[in-house]
Amino acid sequence: MSTTTVTHASDSEARVADSHDLIRVQGARVNNLKDVSVEIPKRRLTVFTGVSGSGKSSLVFGTIAAESQRMINETYSAFVQGFMPTLSRPDVDVLEGLTTAIIVDQERMGANARSTVGTVTDANAMLRILFSRLGQPHIGSPQAFSFNIPSVQGSGAITIDRGQSTTVSRDFSQIGGMCPRCEGMGTVSDIDLTQIYDDTKSLAGGAITVPGYTADGWSVRIFSESGFFDPDKPIRDYTESELHDFLYREPGKVKVNGINLTYEGLVSKLQKSMLSKDVDAMQPHIRAFVQRAVTFTACPECGGTRLSEGARRSKIDGISIADACAMQISDLATWVRGLDEPSVAPLLAGLQQNLDSFVDIGLGYLSLDRPSGTLSGGEAQRTKMIRHLGSSLTDVTYVFDEPTIGLHPHDIQRMNRLLQQLRDKGNTVLVVEHKPEAIAIADHVVDLGPRAGSAGGEIVFEGTVDDLRASDTLTGRHLDDRASLKGEVRTPNGALEIRGALENNLQDVDVDVPLGVLVVVTGVAGSGKSSLIHGSVAGRDGVVSIDQGAIRGSRRSNPATYTGLLEPIRKAFAKANGVKPALFSANSEGACPNCNGAGVIYTDLGMMATVESPCEVCEGRRFDTSVLEYKLGGRDISEVLGMSVADAESFFSAGESRLPAAHAILERLVDVGLGYLTIGQPLTTLSGGERQRLKLATHMAEQGGVYVLDEPTTGLHLADVEQLLGLLDRLVDAGKSVIVIEHHQAVMAHADWIIDLGPGAGHDGGRIVFEGTPAELVAARSTLTGQHLATYVGS
Numbered sequence: 001m002s003t004t005t006v007t008h009a010s011d012s013e014a015r016v017a018d019s020h021d022l023i024r025v026q027g028a029r030v031n032n033l034k035d036v037s038v039e040i041p042k043r044r045l046t047v048f049t050g051v052s053g054s055g056k057s058s059l060v061f062g063t064i065a066a067e068s069q070r071m072i073n074e075t076y077s078a079f080v081q082g083f084m085p086t087l088s089r090p091d092v093d094v095l096e097g098l099t100t101a102i103i104v105d106q107e108r109m110g111a112n113a114r115s116t117v118g119t120v121t122d123a124n125a126m127l128r129i130l131f132s133r134l135g136q137p138h139i140g141s142p143q144a145f146s147f148n149i150p151s152v153q154g155s156g157a158i159t160i161d162r163g164q165s166t167t168v169s170r171d172f173s174q175i176g177g178m179c180p181r182c183e184g185m186g187t188v189s190d191i192d193l194t195q196i197y198d199d200t201k202s203l204a205g206g207a208i209t210v211p212g213y214t215a216d217g218w219s220v221r222i223f224s225e226s227g228f229f230d231p232d233k234p235i236r237d238y239t240e241s242e243l244h245d246f247l248y249r250e251p252g253k254v255k256v257n258g259i260n261l262t263y264e265g266l267v268s269k270l271q272k273s274m275l276s277k278d279v280d281a282m283q284p285h286i287r288a289f290v291q292r293a294v295t296f297t298a299c300p301e302c303g304g305t306r307l308s309e310g311a312r313r314s315k316i317d318g319i320s321i322a323d324a325c326a327m328q329i330s331d332l333a334t335w336v337r338g339l340d341e342p343s344v345a346p347l348l349a350g351l352q353q354n355l356d357s358f359v360d361i362g363l364g365y366l367s368l369d370r371p372s373g374t375l376s377g378g379e380a381q382r383t384k385m386i387r388h389l390g391s392s393l394t395d396v397t398y399v400f401d402e403p404t405i406g407l408h409p410h411d412i413q414r415m416n417r418l419l420q421q422l423r424d425k426g427n428t429v430l431v432v433e434h435k436p437e438a439i440a441i442a443d444h445v446v447d448l449g450p451r452a453g454s455a456g457g458e459i460v461f462e463g464t465v466d467d468l469r470a471s472d473t474l475t476g477r478h479l480d481d482r483a484s485l486k487g488e489v490r491t492p493n494g495a496l497e498i499r500g501a502l503e504n505n506l507q508d509v510d511v512d513v514p515l516g517v518l519v520v521v522t523g524v525a526g527s528g529k530s531s532l533i534h535g536s537v538a539g540r541d542g543v544v545s546i547d548q549g550a551i552r553g554s555r556r557s558n559p560a561t562y563t564g565l566l567e568p569i570r571k572a573f574a575k576a577n578g579v580k581p582a583l584f585s586a587n588s589e590g591a592c593p594n595c596n597g598a599g600v601i602y603t604d605l606g607m608m609a610t611v612e613s614p615c616e617v618c619e620g621r622r623f624d625t626s627v628l629e630y631k632l633g634g635r636d637i638s639e640v641l642g643m644s645v646a647d648a649e650s651f652f653s654a655g656e657s658r659l660p661a662a663h664a665i666l667e668r669l670v671d672v673g674l675g676y677l678t679i680g681q682p683l684t685t686l687s688g689g690e691r692q693r694l695k696l697a698t699h700m701a702e703q704g705g706v707y708v709l710d711e712p713t714t715g716l717h718l719a720d721v722e723q724l725l726g727l728l729d730r731l732v733d734a735g736k737s738v739i740v741i742e743h744h745q746a747v748m749a750h751a752d753w754i755i756d757l758g759p760g761a762g763h764d765g766g767r768i769v770f771e772g773t774p775a776e777l778v779a780a781r782s783t784l785t786g787q788h789l790a791t792y793v794g795s
Helices: 056-073 123-134 218-224 240-248 266-273 284-293 309-313 321-326 329-337 342-360 377-389 409-424 465-470 474-478 529-536 559-563 566-577 637-641 645-651 660-671 688-699 718-733 745-750 774-780 784-793
Strands: 022-028 036-041 045-049 094-096 101-104 152-161 165-174 187-191 252-256 259-263 294-298 397-401 428-432 444-449 458-463 494-501 509-515 518-522 543-546 600-603 611-614 706-710 737-741 753-758 767-772
Touching (some): 022 056, 036 428, 056 094, 056 428, 056 444, 101 377, 123 321, 123 342, 187 266, 284 294, 329 342, 342 409, 377 397, 409 428, 444 474, 465 474, 474 718, 494 529, 518 529, 518 745, 529 706, 559 566, 559 688, 566 637, 645 660, 660 688, 688 706, 718 737, 718 745, 753 774, 767 774, 774 784
Parallel strands (some): 045 428, 101 397, 397 428, 518 737, 518 753, 543 706
Antiparallel strands (some): 022 036, 152 165, 187 294, 444 458, 600 611, 753 767
16 A cells, blocks of 8 residues: 655745735836835734825725726626726836725715615615515515515416427516605605796797707707707697606607607606706706705605505514604614514624614714715725625735725724734735824835925835834924813804704704804714704805815816816916917817717727727827917916926916916815815816815805815815915905814814814704804813813813
């Protein structure tokens, strides 16, 4: 009998497979990165720090995560890749040691009106299974409790081939949970017809007043050339039949100029094209039209629950699935914990763990029926985290973009524990962050800088948190910065009264918001801060409200076009060269004919991914070659748009290029800390904090008396917070009243007056728990905010 000897490597010998413990980046040049090389330890928590615009996101998201996702996408078939986003290879020499990257960013959830907190996590699916097993009376499978599935019935004949053809007639049915009246939307809409057409005009005369419906456009031509109406006849003269066809006719084929098109009534078309979408995700002019023309009310049949009568009638211990989804998640978790049914024990355990994750992550105040489109950026990011906390995946790279956004200091501790849990499961956790409380838990820190934009893009420090403190980098010097309480606070010159506020979780709140001073509204996440200010203050006359919502615009939009800066620049170029201003717009006559002013060429490869490549004619400059011959102050228009805000401010301040109108706008951009931005940079590349500060710079030219800012420190480095406080002081000293919704303790300490909401979140919040000066809040230590602020200022 022969034996085989297996030789094992000794314990002291390192296996090759165990040597891949680093993510290696060499020669990264994405955006402003300057040939960056860095080694990041795997299965550790690495925090990337640096001022806004220093290159953190370019390294983490634009290089490491982008290449990981691109390589994963290439493993799919060409057909499947056609349905995926286009990802080009980052500009980097070497990337080694990458693992699957899961990006958990601040992008708000999709604009699908049927999407809720429950549907974007596993919670709703598990609840449906639970009610299909235990609900009484029993009404069917889990789909009977889904508001996205309709109930249908039908009958027909099928042919079965068993050696001979046999025709069998069968009835079939599907029981879904969708409310038949509102089709699972929860609301029904009532359209004000006077807002969608002017009955004194004809179709040819512009009767339809819906945005995008121009008299010579296809949207109107399909009506005027359908043959159903006289295009020159005023709508008020239509017969009853013609008016019905105009507004409500069912879809059908018509021929317009020899082309077969589908005609349907105007109201029916609007229901599908506009009213089925999330209002908050619409472009501003479309949103304004919908808010003006349409009244949304809760569906009278389902009461806004979206569910059919059968789904609402089936209950567990007196609770229907609609009741369960309407509960605050922390209460729902308690109810599920009280269910004792051995037959579904594994399901209950999974559901319990999912709901507890919401509570652990600081989202226990939400309900599962909350539309996902209404979540803030921070709430959306934490909701996405729920999917990964129970994941069985290990050795994955999780990438987070400022996960502490929107979190009270009390909640940051819980977020830190969750990030550490992900790491301890054997994952690599990469976090872009500014808050010192979050930086403190890092195993490894990579600091980028030394400044922003062209003055950044370099690694200025790598090492531990303690080593960072001892370093001479901007982050190291400011890591232990602590603001002190004001010695004297300003005296209010009036008050803005709020009485009986009941928005969302507010509990009949009465409060006077002082005017002429800096007011900070604070409290734990979900305590009612935004509900109070945006619900009762933001809509008033003279109030300028600036949030972090996305700036609507295409990839052709940039800070120059958004702020109105490009207009005086174009006119100055035109005057200096004796030509038309339109030549200096990449969206008009001056555009490169090859790329139409986009700067890049998009090649559609059918089912495969679209390829994006720089335009070979203009080399990405977007303008026709002849336009670049015209100069202002020795620079052509593409060179001006390639300047940073700070450089452009100097350029337009003196000499032959002196332009007061442009200089005033650029000064405001520098004031809000955006001096590093390139004025021609696409708006789609800006972070939430940068978008808000861009809006602030634009609104500073307005004559509003009260400014409302929603977490303006978002995306700000510790060193930049001082500049923001200076800006807020200048606004107040100029006679403005400034109301800031904020968690940052430096801003709280700098306030003249603090309004603290709580004591908890959801139904445990919604009350004023403190009003007074920061010094009084610290002295009282009666609220969570007071306790954390006292620790922060060292009192």
